[in-house]
Amino acid sequence: MTAYAIAHIRPExxxxxxxxxxxxxxxxxxxxxxxxxxxxxxVEVMxxxxxxxxxxxxxxxLEAARAWYASPAYQALIPLRADHIAGDIILVDGVPPDYDAAKTAATLRTAAGL
Incomplete structure (x- = not known):
């Protein structure tokens, strides 16, 4: 399943x-x-x-994203960014191609007793 590294950066x-x-x-x-x-x-803020x-x-x-972030090559680059750009970075798993939000809502509804 595709995973993502997402950075919200605020370059000066x-x-x-x-x-x-x-x-x-x-x-x-x-x-x-x-x-x-x-x-x-x-970004266009809605x-x-x-x-x-x-x-x-x-x-x-997600394992590949974690391995990239932890790799010596990327770790060596981090100070070049982090010393000059404020930001937040996350790693997150995507959803499968057949993901159905309605099914998720049904599961959540059941778990919440609604």
């Missing part, structure tokens, strides 16, 4: 460290079959607030 100013991070990140993802889905695009941009990377499974 561009500098050489950030550019190097951007130049080198793909090579850290390649061994884990990671690919960008969204990279630094401005509800609430969302300062900054979003990055989404797809991996074939």
């Amino acid at each position: 100013t561009m500098n050489e460290d950030i550019l190097r991070y951007i130049e080198e990140i793909q090579a850290t993802m390649d061994p884990f079959d990671g690919r960008f889905i969204v990279h630094g695009r401005e 509800e609430g607030s969302w300062p900054g941009t979003i990055v989404m990377i797809a991996f074939p499974a």
Whole structure:
């Protein structure tokens, strides 16, 4: 099942460290079959607030996303980003192709006794 690394980032100013991070990140993802889905695009806020941009990377499974994040190659790049860009990063499993939200609601309804 596809898993995602999602970053909500709030960049301040561009500098050489950030550019190097951007130049080198793909090579850290390649061994884990990671690919960008969204990279630094401005968002259209429909509800609430969302300062900054979003990055989404797809991996074939959550184990691959975890292995990428923990890899020595990516760990070496993290300070280039983290020292200059505030943000939040999560890893999350996607849903299967046949996912049905109504079935989830029914399960939740039953569990809640509603």
